[in-house]
Amino acid sequence: MQTWLDTAAYAYSYYLSVENNTTTMAAPPKVFISYASEQSDFAELMKMKLEAASVEVWRDAHEIVAGEEWRNEIDYGLLNADAIIVLLTPAAAASAYVTYEWAFALGNGKRVLPVLLADCDIHPRLSVFQYLDFTARRRPWGKLTQRVQELHQQETQYQAKEDEPTLEELFEGIRSLINADKEKGAQTFTKAASRMINASHYLRGVDKNLQTILWVDDSPVNKAFERKALAALGFTFDLAANTAEALQLLKSKTYAAIVSDMGRKEGPQEGYVLLKALRQTDDSTPFFIYSSSNKPEHKEMARERGAQGATNRADELIDLVTTHTRRQPK
Numbered sequence: 001m002q003t004w005l006d007t008a009a010y011a012y013s014y015y016l017s018v019e020n021n022t023t024t025m026a027a028p029p030k031v032f033i034s035y036a037s038e039q040s041d042f043a044e045l046m047k048m049k050l051e052a053a054s055v056e057v058w059r060d061a062h063e064i065v066a067g068e069e070w071r072n073e074i075d076y077g078l079l080n081a082d083a084i085i086v087l088l089t090p091a092a093a094a095s096a097y098v099t100y101e102w103a104f105a106l107g108n109g110k111r112v113l114p115v116l117l118a119d120c121d122i123h124p125r126l127s128v129f130q131y132l133d134f135t136a137r138r139r140p141w142g143k144l145t146q147r148v149q150e151l152h153q154q155e156t157q158y159q160a161k162e163d164e165p166t167l168e169e170l171f172e173g174i175r176s177l178i179n180a181d182k183e184k185g186a187q188t189f190t191k192a193a194s195r196m197i198n199a200s201h202y203l204r205g206v207d208k209n210l211q212t213i214l215w216v217d218d219s220p221v222n223k224a225f226e227r228k229a230l231a232a233l234g235f236t237f238d239l240a241a242n243t244a245e246a247l248q249l250l251k252s253k254t255y256a257a258i259v260s261d262m263g264r265k266e267g268p269q270e271g272y273v274l275l276k277a278l279r280q281t282d283d284s285t286p287f288f289i290y291s292s293s294n295k296p297e298h299k300e301m302a303r304e305r306g307a308q309g310a311t312n313r314a315d316e317l318i319d320l321v322t323t324h325t326r327r328q329p330k
Contacts, residue, residue, distance in 0.1 A: 027201070029152035030056040031113075032081040034101040036091035039117060043087060046115075046144075053145040078104055079323040080198075083111040083151040085144075088131065090120040102126065111151045115144070170196060173232025180225035180314035195315050199233050199322040213321065214249060216240045216260040216274060223290070226314045230321060242266055243274045250278065255285055256325050259317070262291035272305055279306040286324040290317055 031050065035043045047057040058077040078084060084105040092098045102112050106125065114122070114131035122131075132144055177192040203211075213230065215237050217223055227237055235256070240246040243266060246258070258278065262271040271289050278287060289302045289310035302310035309320040 028054050028056050029083075029148050030058065030081045031148055032077050032084045032101070032105070033057060033059045033087065034084055034092075034098050035059075035087035036089060036095045036098055038091045039087050039089060042117065046085070046087075049141050050145060050148065053148075055145065055148055074101070075104065076319065076323055078110065079108055081105075081110065083113050083148060085113045085115055085148075086126065088114050088116045088120055088122060088126075089118045093120045093123065099123070111154075113144075113147060113151070169232045170200065173229045176225045176228035176232065177314055177318065180223075180229060191315070195318055196229070196232065199318055203233055203322055203325065210254075211256050211325065212236045212238060212253070214238050214240060214246060214253075214255045214258045216243070216246045216258065216271075218242060218261070218264040226290070226317060229314060229318060233318075233322065235321070243270055243277070246274055247277055250282070257286040257288060257321050259288050259290050259321070262289055262293070275302075275305055275307055286321070288317065288320050 033043050033046060043059055047059060050057050058081060078101060084102055086092065086098065086102050103125070105112055112126065112129055114126050114129050116122075116131045116133050116135055118135060132140055132147070134140070173196045174189065174192045177196060178189065211234050213235050215223070215227065217239075218241050220227075220239050220241070227235075231237070238249055238253070238255070240249055242264060246260075258274075260271040260274055262269060264270040267273065271291065275287055275289075278285065283306075286308045287306065289298075289307055290312070291310070292312055293310070294312040294316075299310045308324050309316075311317055311320065
């Protein structure tokens with residue numbers, strides 16, 4: 001059974017591996033395979049080949065369990081991959097889902113590796129990338145795994161080590177995350193440590209000058225632990241108590257994300273009022289509803305109105321904010 005000290009030792013050894021620029025605890029390469037459903041058998045074969053080469057593979061057909069929010073899970077898989085492999089076929093070229101996946105990946109600074117399975121019209125945005133030819137009987141698996149390893153190495157070396165949180169900051173963030181979800185009983189030390197370490201790893205590719213969050217809440221003191229957890233990852237905050245204050249701040253500053261409660265003194269759905277006003281002029285800034293509800297229908301309603309997510313849990317908020325923060329262009 002893993003104890004508090006075991007997890008503390010894990011977090012400490014992770015920190016030391018970063019400080020010493022070693023690969024003692026280096027994470028394995030991670031890829032996301034994007035494909036049309038007609039190629040599910042080939043995608044499974046590719047998954048097996050890559051996993052045999054110690055590559056972690058994410059493909060939506062098997063990774064999302066029943067009941068999970070599939071769009072958030074797909075975005076999470078894309079954002080946490082070193083590279084996105086796109087299986088090019090006529091069906092994939094015509095697929096809105098495949099197009100969304102590689103476009104979303106490119107928009108967030110991810111590497112895209114096209115694999116040609118059958119002759120097709122290649123989108124101009126993808127045609128600039130050198131593809132691997134798997135047509136006819138060609139099966140260059142060795143070249144594929146080598147390219148994945150190269151992209152992984154580039155990703156892990158992308159940011160300088162001084163961008164990592166200090167050991168003290170990391171543990172303060174873990175404690176704050178536990179306290180934020182304490183009433184829900186959702187966080188053990190092990191889970192909180194894993195969440196913070198993964199978020200820290202992802203944020204190595206984010207410009208530290210673009211990590212200010214606009215936090216809108218008429219009682220911001222109630223969410224102090226959530227902000228402390230995010231602050232440990234390098235985020236800073238501007239606070240607004242109402243919609244008018246938030247809109248005034250948005251006139252003069254660009255934010256990494258906006259976190260808003262739902263009901264305020266102005267009205268029971270004031271979070272949506274702010275969201276509507278924002279989306280009239282800004283389609284790109286991530287917006288999250290952080291309120292008392294975690295019902296699937298409320299999450300869906302928030303997305304339909306233009307938010308990137310909605311939750312009442314601090315651990316989910318950490319995931320949403322960090323994985324929607326835009327990466328610097330490589």
